[in-house]
Structures are given as structure tokens and as C-alpha cells.
Amino acid sequence: xxxxxxxxxxxxxxxxxxxxxxxxxxxxxxxxxxxxxxxxxxxxxxxxxxxxxxxxxxxxxxxxxxxxxxxxxxxxxxxxxxxxxxxxxxxxxxxxxxxxxxxxxxxxxxxxxxxxxxxxxxxxxxxxxxxxxxxxxxxxxxxxxxxxxxxxxxxxxxxxxxxxxxxxxxxxxxxxxxxxxxxxxxxxxxxxxxxxxxxxxxxxxxxxxxxxxxxxxxxxxxxxxxxxxxxxx
Amino acid sequence: xxxxxxxxxxxxxxxxxxxxxxxxxxxxxxxxxxxxxxxxxxxxxxxxxxxxxxxxxxxxxxxxxxxxxxxxxxxxxxxxxxxxxxxxxxxxxxxxxxxxxxxxxxxxxxxxxxxxxxxxxxxxxxxxxxxxxxxxxxxxxxxxxxxxxxxxxxxxxxxxxxxxxxxxxxxxxxxxxxxxxxxxxxxxxxxxxxxxxxxxxxxxxxxxxx
Numbered sequence: 001x002x003x004x005x006x007x008x009x010x011x012x013x014x015x016x017x018x019x020x021x022x023x024x025x026x027x028x029x030x031x032x033x034x035x036x037x038x039x040x041x042x043x044x045x046x047x048x049x050x051x052x053x054x055x056x057x058x059x060x061x062x063x064x065x066x067x068x069x070x071x072x073x074x075x076x077x078x079x080x081x082x083x084x085x086x087x088x089x090x091x092x093x094x095x096x097x098x099x100x101x102x103x104x105x106x107x108x109x110x111x112x113x114x115x116x117x118x119x120x121x122x123x124x125x126x127x128x129x130x131x132x133x134x135x136x137x138x139x140x141x142x143x144x145x146x147x148x149x150x151x152x153x154x155x156x157x158x159x160x161x162x163x164x165x166x167x168x169x170x171x172x173x174x175x176x177x178x179x180x181x182x183x184x185x186x187x188x189x190x191x192x193x194x195x196x197x198x199x200x201x202x203x204x205x206x207x208x209x210x211x212x213x214x215x216x217x218x219x220x221x222x223x224x225x226x227x228x229x230x231x232x233x
Numbered sequence: 234x235x236x237x238x239x240x241x242x243x244x245x246x247x248x249x250x251x252x253x254x255x256x257x258x259x260x261x262x263x264x265x266x267x268x269x270x271x272x273x274x275x276x277x278x279x280x281x282x283x284x285x286x287x288x289x290x291x292x293x294x295x296x297x298x299x300x301x302x303x304x305x306x307x308x309x310x311x312x313x314x315x316x317x318x319x320x321x322x323x324x325x326x327x328x329x330x331x332x333x334x335x336x337x338x339x340x341x342x343x344x345x346x347x348x349x350x351x352x353x354x355x356x357x358x359x360x361x362x363x364x365x366x367x368x369x370x371x372x373x374x375x376x377x378x379x380x381x382x383x384x385x386x387x388x389x390x391x392x393x394x395x396x397x398x399x400x401x402x403x404x405x406x407x408x409x410x411x412x413x414x415x416x417x418x419x420x421x422x423x424x425x426x427x428x429x430x431x432x433x434x435x436x437x438x439x440x441x442x443x
Contacts, residue, residue, distance in 0.1 A: 062315050069311055073304050078295040087298045091307055098311050103318055172294055175287065194284070195291055199255050218251075219244050226283060 042071050043114040050105045065102055072115070075196060076122055082195045083126040083187075084133075085176055093129055097122040116205050119196060123188060123206065178228040186221040189214050241266055241273045246280050253281075 039047070045068050052061035076097065080090035100121050101108075108117060179187060185207075192203045193214075200218065204211040241249075241263060249263055259267075267274050299307075415435065 062312070065315065066308065066312060069308055073308060074296075074299065077299040077304065077307070078292060081295045081298060082291055090299075091303075095307065095311050095314065099314055099318065102315055168290075172290060175290060193251070194288055195295075199257075200251065215244070215248065219247050222247055222280075222284065223243065225287070229283075 039110055040113055040115070042068060042118075043110055045071075046105065046108050046114040046117075047110050049102075050108055053105050061105075062102075065098075068101075068114075069098055072118055076118070079119070079122060079191060079196045080126055082179070082191055083123075084129055085180075089129050089133070093122065093125040097125050100125075112205065113202070115198075116202055119192065119198070119206050123192070174229060178225050181228060182221050182224060185209075186217045186224070189217040190221040190225075193218055239266075240270065241277075243280075246273070246277050249277065250281055250284060 045064060049061050049064050049068065052058075052064065073094065076094045077090060080093045081087060084090050084093065097118065101118055108114070179190070182190060188207065189203055189209075192198045192206060193200065198206065200211050200214045203209070203218075204214045207214070209217070245260075245263055249259055249267070252259055267277055
């Protein structure tokens with residue numbers, strides 16, 4: 001977990017090292033690395049909301065923020081769930097991330113895509129939650145996946161055959177265990193690339209790692225997963 | 234061996250997979266090699282299948298849990314929480330009437346506590362005075378017995394016994410004890426024991442027979 005300090009400290013106390021750069025105030029190099037020239041839909045919306053908040057039009061800002069939530073909610077929930085493996089925790093983390101975004105919207109700069117900024121906040125929340133959970137689990141034994149989540153996932157499985165359902169369930173459990181065995185940095189990079197639909201360049205901006213480092217972590221994660229899962233999930 | 238060295242490395246295959254997924258153009262030499270080399274093409278297909286299955290499974294699992302209904306609820310929850318952001322903190326004011334009532338209630342509670350404390354203190358004092366009085370009376374009566382035992386002083390109780398003649402003191406005390414016992418047995422206070430009492434010969438009757 002300690003290897004993700006860059007993302008962890010994203011909006012609090014950033015430290016700049018070779019691999020880790022200030023995540024809140026993007027450096028020129030980082031901005032150059034991670035940003036496409038035209039503003040995306042969500043970034044435009046975020047800039048508008050920032051303007052509304054600065055003018056004190058809070059009700060209007062809240063209303064527009066709902067659109068932003070709709071745009072990112074599903075992706076955020078997927079990432080948070082894959083990271084935490086608990087739907088309640090994931091739900092709370094997503095809510096907290098959106099609230100944090102709204103509270104600090106004044107500090108948003110369009111030099112970064114909104115998605116990157118938001119994902120940093122979300123990942124920080126997930127890391128905090130994992131840390132708190134591991135602290136708790138030192139004293140209490142916890143399951144990897146809550147039984148309610150497992151039941152919901154099984155019920156929604158397209159396979160109607162009990163045998164196929166069982167196999168799918170085992171496969172999910174194996175995958176969860178394998179991902180959990182990844183090194184902290186590898187896991188974050190893999191999650192963001194694979195489940196967050198982010199490119200290595202975007203992950204580089206989110207985590208403050210060099211793009212080449214992100215690729216190396218991603219490759220190692222994929223190789224390890226293939227080794228753990230025997231070539232097929 | 235030389236030919237094998239020209240095969241694509243795993244990193245290049247993964248880069249190609251990511252590029253393809255993000256709809257970016259493949260590196261031309263890599264694309265060319267993949268088209269020509271059956272071995273690398275197979276490896277690439279395996280990697281793609283593995284990664285796609287991982288992704289598909291993960292997304293399906295998350296989507297099964299975060300259904301549209303749940304996402305809608307989550308959105309409502311966020312909106313509810315957002316409604317409190319940026320608004321000044323509300324201070325709850327307590328109505329004066331409730332405060333007065335609370336004060337009156339607490340005053341009556343205090344008075345009842347005083348009454349209870351006074352009753353407890355009175356009880357304690359009463360018990361203490363009673364105990365000391367009893368102790369004092371016991372202390373006053375004790376020298377008469379010692380005097381009777383030693384025979385040095387004559388009390389009202391021992392005087393008639395002593396006057397009867399030269400009967401030893403322990404015999405006198407036994408006599409007193411037995412007469413007390415006899416009186417007690419003569420009149421049983423328990424109704425259930427009356428039948429036994431009727432059947433049992435009394436000490437006096439026995440002594441008379443003798």
C-alpha cells in the first residue's frame with residue numbers, strides 16, 4: 001500500500017520524487033503529458049460548475065453537478081468495487097469522492113481532464129478505506145467478498161445452469177484472490193487501466209508515475225495474473 | 234535461435250493490446266510482424282483473450298451489484314448530502330418553556346433527594362443511638378453477675394439465693410436456667426406444637442414424681 005503514496009497523498013500533501021509528482025497542482029510537464037487539447041464534456045461541465053460556485057449560485061451548481069455524477073458514477077463504482085471488493089464500502093467511497101469534488105471544485109484546473117482529477121480523489125478514498133480495513137482485520141477476521149454481494153452477482157449471472165453459476169462464482173473468487181496478491185502499485189495501475197478504461201498516459205497523470213513505469217507495472221501485473229490464474233481466468 | 238530473437242516480446246504484445254483497446258494505431262513493424270508470424274499471432278490472441286475475459290468478468294460482476302436502481306439511489310444520496318454543502322451550520326435553539334420545565338423538574342428531583350437523604354440519616358442515627366443504649370445497659374448489668382460469681386457483693390437478684398443457705402453459685406444459676414426453660418415450655422406459642430406439648434411430660438411433673 002505504501003507504494004501508492006503518490007495517489008494516496010493526491011490532494012493533501014504531495015511529495016515530488018523522480019516517479020512522483022505534485023498531483024494537485026499539475027506541473028507543466030504533467031499537463032503536457034496527460035492532456036488532450038480540447039476540453040472533454042465532463043471537464044467543460046466541471047469548469048461551468050466551478051464558475052457557478054464562485055458566483056454563489058449553489059442551487060444551479062448542484063443541479064449541474066448531478067449531470068457530472070451521472071457521467072462518472074458507473075465507472076467510479078466499478079473501480080471502487082474492484083478495489084475494495086465490498087459494495088457498501090465502494091458505495092460510500094464513491095459518494096465521498098463526489099462530495100469532495102463538489103467541495104473543492106474551486107481548485108479544479110482545466111489543465112487536467114476532469115476524469116483524471118476525479119479518479120485521483122476516488123483512488124485516494126479507496127486506499128484510505130483499504131488501510132482502515134486492514135487495520136480492522138488485524139483484530140477481526142473478514143471475508144474477501146461479502147456474501148450479499150456474492151449472492152447479488154450470482155443472481156445476476158446470465159448462466160441459469162447451477163453448475164455454470166458455481167463455476168463463474170469460483171472464477172470470480174480466484175480472480176479476486178489473484179488481484180489481491182498483486183503488489184499495491186501494480187494493482188492500482190491494473191485497476192485503472194483495465195477496469196477504469198484509462199490509457200497508460202492517463203494513469204501516469206493520475207498516479208504521478210512516469211508513463212514507462214506505468215507500462216512496466218501493467219506488464220508485470222498481467223504476467224503475474226496469468227501465472228496465478230494459469231493462463232486463463 | 235536468431236529467428237526466435239525476432240519474436241515479439243510480451244511487453245510489445247501488451248502494448249499492442251492496449252493500443253488496440255484504446256483505438257490507437259498499432260506500431261507498423263509490430264502489426265507487420267503479427268501478420269507474418271503465426272507464433273506471435275497465437276500468443277497475441279491468447280493474451281487478448283485472457284485480458285478480455287478478465288475485463289468482461291469484472292465488469293459483469295460490478296454491474297450485477299451496481300444495478301441502475303442502485304446507481305439511482307446512490308445519486309439521490311449524493312444529492313441529499315450535497316444539499317448541506319456550502320450552507321452555514323444551523324444552530325439548534327431550545328425553546329424557553331422546555332428549559333423552564335426541565336429546571337422545575339430538576340428542582341423537585343433535588344428536593345426528593347434531600348428527603349431521602351434526611352430519612353437515611355435519621356435511620357442511621359436511630360440505629361446508632363439504640364445500639365449504644367443497649368451496649369450501655371449490658372455494661373451496667375454485667376458487674377452484678379461477676380459479683381454473684383465472686384460472692385464479694387450481694388445484689389438484689391442473688392441475695393435471696395444466698396440467704397437460703399450454703400448453696401453453690403453454679404447450682405443456683407442452673408436452677409434459674411431450668412426454671413426459665415420450664416416456663417418457656419409450659420406455654421408453647423406455636424399452634425402446631427400444642428399436640429406434642431400435650432403428649433410430652435413437663436419438667437415439673439417429672440420432678441414432682443421424683
